[in-house]
Amino acid sequence: MEEQIVKAIQDDYPDSFAWCYGCGRLNEEGHHFRTGWKGENTVTVYTPSKDHLALPGFVYGGLIASLIDCHGTGSAALALHRKNGHEPGDGSEPPRFVTASLKVDFLKPTPHGVPLKAIGTVEEIHPKKWKVATEVFANDELCVRGEVVAVVMPSTFLKKD
């Protein structure tokens, strides 16, 4: 049974920020990654589709990189939101982050057909720049390690269109 994230930061993004292919709730074709707190860590759980293969039996690395990416920006948003005195679902609009850099180490082949669990540890580098170290587990086995440096979304991003 897949663990559920009850209150995810992505549920609270305004509609204009909800189109991400990875974690946007309004992107019908996307993955709908959802990231919440689990104590002092962040967590995103996702079961790859039947097509998300590298080879038969193993998960596609680009999908795992995508999971780490959105888990990273979501985790940074959770952390800054908490620093500002807020939790997901409390009715306040969370900060939004974009990815500056992404690093993924594939430690072992990730088995396909089971939920993947990304667990994040968030560290503030400075108020607008956060680092998220992520471990991705399948069947409680560590398969992939990732790191995202996320920055508060520059206002220029929403000026286009």
Added chain:
Amino acid sequence: MEEQIVKAIQDDYPDSFAWCYGCGRLNEEGHHFRTGWKGENTVTVYTPSKDHLALPGFVYGGLIASLIDCHGTGSAALALHRKNGHEPGDGSEPPRFVTASLKVDFLKPTPHGVPLKAIGTVEEIHPKKWKVATEVFANDELCVRGEVVAVVMPSTFLKKD
């Protein structure tokens, strides 16, 4: 007009290795990235779908990471194949690689709606381990820089199923 890769390494992979969501020609739902030589560099060209958004107007970072990932393994395969005296389309089966690590630096937002061009520079670390430095351009503007360390696929990968 999107530049075409005439002879891609992925066209020559055996069917058992053609299921990758990123670059497998047999994965109907996948991206079908195709990687070929352009002089001493490697190139993959891909136009994101209408859904591959980060925000309206900009390409999803996880898609770009996926492009860099498969471009990296394909580039490493091209390079080892050439070292062995072969070119894509010459009827010989190419070596196959998996990703050990992936690094992506998002230098600026990548505009959506135009072809992305990944250009790779391949370096041999040792005969079974290659490094691919990649630059991703949109409208001839450098938007993302990536690095993949790819290793020759361990035989254990194909033992499963």
